[in-house]
Each structure stands twice: as C-alpha cells, then as structure tokens.
Amino acid sequence: MESTDATFRQRVFHVVAAIPAGKVTTYGEVAQLAGSPRAARQVGGVLKKLPPGSSLPWHRVINRHGKISLRGEDFQRQRQALLAEGIQFGVGGVIDLRRFGWRL
C-alpha cells in the first residue's frame, strides 16, 4: 500500500523505519526499496535533512563497504547507536554485512 505519489523522502522514511533492530542496510538497498536504485546518494541527503526526534533509525543505514559514511560527532553517535543494538564492529570500523546486513 505504498502510495506512488509519496515523495522520495517519504518512501525512504518508510523503508528505513522497517529496518529491524540489530540489523543494518546500505544506502543502495534503501534507494532500491524506495523505488530508485540509482538514488543511493539522495538517501543520505534525505536523512541529513531529517528533523530530530523523528524516531527513525537512520543509524541502521551505512555504505556499501559496511562502514559509516559520517564524520566527527555524527560518526561517533551512529557507532554508539549500533553498538547499543548489538552490532559488532571489526578492525577498522567495518561491519560484517553477511551477519548484520538486513535482508541478507
């Protein structure tokens, strides 16, 4: 029942909200599920502009390398959020998508 009239931002919101705790997914996957497999970039742009307190688990979205694309404080915050959900980071801050990847 996903309305095709909804903006890309609304679709991304819906997809990210469907990610179960303890799992992570990539921007490319979210973009594909949102209806635009080539708009992986825009997924980040949407999350960046998201309002605070949206209850959206944006921290469960990482890049294809299994790492956090953010820098500085945002990076630390996302890392802590993932650790709190049981996500394990390997050496170099790489997450094993084979184990923690959503739909994998």
Add this chain to the structure above:
DNA sequence: CTGCTGACCCAAG
C-alpha cells in the same frame, strides 16, 4: 526554471 551540492556506487588503472 537553472545550477550546485552531496550521509553513494561502480568500473578501470
């Protein structure tokens, strides 16, 4: 409407 930016991805060297 035009142009620039960007929490990406893929291919090639």
Add this chain to the structure above:
DNA sequence: CCTTGGGCCAGCA
C-alpha cells in the same frame, strides 16, 4: 590493495 573518474538522482538557493 588503493586511487581516480564518471554517473545518477533528489533537495534546495
């Protein structure tokens, strides 16, 4: 393995 370049798409001034 790492670096460079190009493409793609949506949001915003």
